[in-house]
Amino acid sequence: MWDAQRFFRAVQAHGGLMSWDEAVRATEETLLSLRQVLPEDVSLLMRAQLPAEVAAFLDGGPAETDPLVDRELFVGPLVNMLDTEAALDGSLGGLDLVSVYAGDDAARRIQAVFAVLKQALDPQTAAAVETALPGEVAQWFHGAQP
Amino acid sequence: MSENGVLDTKTYASPYRPTWCPGCGDFGILAAIKAALVDLEIWPHEVFIVSGIGCGSKLPQYIFANGFMTIHGRPLAVATGAKLANPDLHVLVVSGDGDSYGIGGNHFLHTCRRNPDITHIVENNQIYALTKGQYSPTSDVGFRTTTSPDGVVELPVNPVAVALAAGATFIARSYAGEPKHLKRTIMAAMGHRGYALVDVLQPCVAFNKVNTYNWYAERIYDVANDDTYDPTSARDAWERGTEWGDRIPIGILYRREGVPPYETHVPALADGPLVDRDLTARLDPGLLEQLKREYV
Numbered sequence: 001m002w003d004a005q006r007f008f009r010a011v012q013a014h015g016g017l018m019s020w021d022e023a024v025r026a027t028e029e030t031l032l033s034l035r036q037v038l039p040e041d042v043s044l045l046m047r048a049q050l051p052a053e054v055a056a057f058l059d060g061g062p063a064e065t066d067p068l069v070d071r072e073l074f075v076g077p078l079v080n081m082l083d084t085e086a087a088l089d090g091s092l093g094g095l096d097l098v099s100v101y102a103g104d105d106a107a108r109r110i111q112a113v114f115a116v117l118k119q120a121l122d123p124q125t126a127a128a129v130e131t132a133l134p135g136e137v138a139q140w141f142h143g144a145q146p
Numbered sequence: 147m148s149e150n151g152v153l154d155t156k157t158y159a160s161p162y163r164p165t166w167c168p169g170c171g172d173f174g175i176l177a178a179i180k181a182a183l184v185d186l187e188i189w190p191h192e193v194f195i196v197s198g199i200g201c202g203s204k205l206p207q208y209i210f211a212n213g214f215m216t217i218h219g220r221p222l223a224v225a226t227g228a229k230l231a232n233p234d235l236h237v238l239v240v241s242g243d244g245d246s247y248g249i250g251g252n253h254f255l256h257t258c259r260r261n262p263d264i265t266h267i268v269e270n271n272q273i274y275a276l277t278k279g280q281y282s283p284t285s286d287v288g289f290r291t292t293t294s295p296d297g298v299v300e301l302p303v304n305p306v307a308v309a310l311a312a313g314a315t316f317i318a319r320s321y322a323g324e325p326k327h328l329k330r331t332i333m334a335a336m337g338h339r340g341y342a343l344v345d346v347l348q349p350c351v352a353f354n355k356v357n358t359y360n361w362y363a364e365r366i367y368d369v370a371n372d373d374t375y376d377p378t379s380a381r382d383a384w385e386r387g388t389e390w391g392d393r394i395p396i397g398i399l400y401r402r403e404g405v406p407p408y409e410t411h412v413p414a415l416a417d418g419p420l421v422d423r424d425l426t427a428r429l430d431p432g433l434l435e436q437l438k439r440e441y442v
Contacts, residue, residue, distance in 0.1 A: 032360060060363065062324060066326040068326050072173035073174050073325065075168055076170070076323065076351055079167070084167065097352060102352075104168075106168065
């Protein structure tokens with residue numbers, strides 16, 4: 001069984017993240033999205049194999065899976081935590097929007113979490129997770145290199 | 147129509163790719179609307195989607211159905227006109243919190259009391275996002291934006307309370323991060339005969355870093371899971387509708403059936419809706435020329 005320190009350190013390394021906090025945040029938001037799409041039995045299997053601090057991020061999900069969660073909604077929680085605006089825009093007012101890049105950044109961070117999950121979970125559970133994911137996100141999971 | 151002639155979400159696929167930010171709650175709302183229309187077996191020619199101005203108001207371009215993007219704050223007025231002209235249409239309004247409760251607040255009040263048979267889906271992200279981050283009518287006190295650098299000082303509009311006080315006959319709240327719940331709520335709203343408000347809590351991933359997916363996930367709960375909750379009770383609706391903070395109720399908060407919709411008792415439509423009338427037969431050519439001289 002992995003411990004939480006090892007898990008977050010591995011996410012930080014895989015994602016090339018600047019800080020420990022970013023690794024924790026990427027893990028938390030990825031699992032927040034996962035709990036929307038994972039069947040209860042798969043979620044229970046995951047919790048049993050993950051460090052308690054990581055498994056806790058799966059707590060409190062909806063009672064049933066949501067088949068309408070797609071790639072965009074999956075990255076949403078993580079994009080919500082990333083820098084999406086730059087300085088004040090002097091020409092039009094408001095903030096200068098850079099969120100278009102945040103989607104790719106979020107996808108990269110999610111893949112880092114997936115890579116570590118694939119190491120921490122047994123192959124059957126990892127396969128069940130991949131099956132439950134929306135199309136493009138399943139490809140990210142499949143392609144994540146431990 | 148799908149290639150096989152079957153009604154499914156592909157039937158509603160638009161050739162245009164949304165320009166929303168990655169992860170925007172509007173994606174969940176779009177998916178829920180499509181799924182609801184399919185489950186209700188409504189074809190694109192049977193639905194009319196009216197929007198205003200804002201990020202979410204771009205939605206009619208992203209769904210293959212009749213659509214009309216109106217000016218800011220006016221979609222309810224246009225939708226009411228469309229419903230009067232052709233009551234057989236399923237009329238949806240999709241507009242943001244600024245559009246619906248700010249500049250369109252007057253139309254919101256009067257639509258509640260008129261009770262036309264239209265479904266109003268409000269993308270409530272508590273910020274003006276298309277214009278890049280100004281506080282909106284539903285922003286919480288203390289929320290810092292470019293137009294509230296010291297934090298918002300006025301109380302937010304509570305759309306549930308306002309709709310209830312104004313006489314709305316169906317009031318619901320849902321969450322863009324749970325599109326399955328939203329789909330069910332939209333289906334119930336469309337099944338209601340009269341004005342139906344669906345206030346959709348929606349994270350703005352770019353400009354609202356307070357009311358995030360995480361923030362909502364920790365707070366929302368469905369009143370449908372509370373056996374003591376009675377959605378026909380205005381008292382229950384008021385109590386839950388004004389609950390906001392550590393716990394936020396979603397679901398069908400209020401419904402009152404049996405109130406005739408506006409379009410059924412407008413005297414000018416006693417002879418039937420405009421869409422069924424032969425308007426050209428009544429047009430006096432002399433009167434037409436006179437009007438042209440006067441106004442053109």
